[in-house]
Amino acid sequence: MKTYKGISTALIAAMIAATAAGCSGGNTQESDSTAVSTTAQSEAQESESTPESQSETEAAASLPEGQMYSFLTGEPVDSSIGMQRPVAVMINNIEEATSQQCGTSAADILYEAVVEGNITRLMAIFQDTSKIERVGSVRSARHNYLDFASNYDAIYCHYGQSIYATNKIQQEGLLTVSENVGSAYFQDNTYPAPHHIFASGETLEAGISQIGAERNLPDGYEGGLVFNTEDTDPDYGTIANNVSIPFVYSKSTLEYDSATKLYKKYQYGAPHVDANNNEQLTFKNIIIQYAQYADIPGGSGCQDITLYGEGKGIYITDGKAVDITWERSDGSVPTTYYIEDGTQLKINPGKTYIAVVPENFNITLGE
Template sequence: MTSRVRVGRIEVDRRSVLMKKIVLRKLSGQLRYRLLPWLAAAFLVLAAGCQSGPEATSAADATTASPVTTAATTAAATETTAATTETTAATAAPTQTEAGLRVNLLTGEPLADPQAERQRPVAIMINNIKRATPQIGTGAADLIYETLVEGGITRMMAVFADIAAIPEIGSIRSARHDYIDLAGGLDAILVHFGSSNLAGDQFVLQNTAHLDLGRDADSYWRDQGWWDNRGKEHSVKTTGALLGEALNRASFRKELREGMPTAFRFRSPDDFVPADGEPASQATVPFSNYAKSTFTYDAATKRYSKGQFGQPHLDLADGQPLRFTNLFLLSTGIAVCDEAGHMDVQLENGEGYYVSGGQCQAIVWEKGKTGDSFVFSDASGQELTVNTGKSYIALVPDSNAITFSP
């Protein structure tokens, strides 16, 4: 049974109280007061009877008796309002519009398809428990986020600048509220299969643009082999083609918002400079006793290969490990936030490391509200300039030590 607390003469569940606090924390001050009456009404609706279990699963999935193999796509989706996620962080990073560049927003490299330069990125929730590995399609992502979700496990978010570049990808799992904020900082459309209650509440309260594949059986399929060997919940896949059909049917904005900065301040593609710090041919990122990511540098390719569970972290599509030019290993406060054991990640600011070119550098970072972009700075406070290429961002409990080997 959901725990309840008494506020004045109104009895409400703890989840509703927490959701109100989380959403208010994410809104900018001016917009917060403009939306307070609406938020209060939504809060009372939640308090009156939203008593679902720890994770909301779609009705379509609950009634599926055999693998779905259809290919047409529709998905429930709503638009993120300017009031909540159209706020960008103050940053001097060049934008595609300002610089007149046809570059990948996430890597700084030339876009394979210049017509994709105004597309909103697509961010896909990826299952990352050992039983669900190796995943497929993750090696094609331009940017990957990873952080704890519950019970010591992590979930990844694979982000693509061009929807046409998304291959067969899976397994896709449910959204968590922190990933809504991470996607929002990129103006990305979040793709998921179901959600935690907190994430579901935030989607509604912030009117977030997202695609819940589980709400329409035509938007995904289940891999029969994965279902048999890994379990039904670890079998969901989709493709860029399916997601493209979903976006064509959706009513929300598909174009990147004006003035959107690149994800990082990039150097010229011809100018590769290692991080300004100590040698770091290996890095260890301990999320929990269960989940630990490792990275090994290859000087020939100038990229780090990812490992986990004591072995290379492979993409089943080509059998190769995930590889990144840049690593952003960020320490922050992470704590259990509800009775289901879901985690809440502090995304205001903190310290961490930038790792590239076989070296690591101490940095500071800040984000803030849902629509704010990350800003990374060196120890002197100057905004960091990074190498072009694929990047990985880890948000790690500040009680766990990130370590390096020369």
């Protein structure tokens, strides 16, 4: 068993004790409210190509007409879907709301990070909204998650917002699918407020149309994630058949299944299950991104995460973990991940779980 400790020299703000107010602020309505990422039509670069880049170009060229590799998973998708902006949905992750948590198994990328009171919130990113039968319960925005979503030019969907998220949305002129977009969400009063708000792919598309958001990615768009052309076992690294992330309440863990070559996710001491289909969440890739957390003074425990600059991390796939670094200069570019020799990290095709954790977290890898 190996334990990874975050950057010990960084100044880490103490995690705030649980608070009922939860990052509210004055006007918050919290309760109710790859190289392979190219289309099949892309032309091969005319500059000198390495054998690796040649194989990637050949892989793209071998796709059926009208298909491309997804910017989110590295897997083939119709170009009409792959060139749409993804949607990013804020999802409740407190223990009492997990029995109705749904839509998570359809997500291409799932983020988890600390919000306030040591609780975590999820953000599920979907390339194809037609796969969203029902998603929720939908919860309020946090300003850090707006930065997560902008990594993929995703349309951000939330019900309510902290004052810090409100300020960021207004200052940056962001179009989001909020609780004020009536067509986007519906209530299921089987559950008490604020755990009763849900959406579907159809209602989210209606909400996107209602706010007039641009639906497609810009011409020449390049994703921040780079993918292997096929599943590739790391040729070095630490054995990581079990991954333990010490979020105070959710205590997220992932266990490698060698038969499927996927990681099964657990939280709160039980399988992490999607209520839509009773299936346990599985991921091909795990990215642990260390970042500096700081308690916002007077912010009811709301956390500010330093997501611009650079830091350390761990990439985990196929039972192995390797050290990585990350960097992001500002919100106009995505986070880029690198391996130890300075070349850009390539991840395996498939779904990815990204945990953005404080720098003092000890990540435990087991055999």
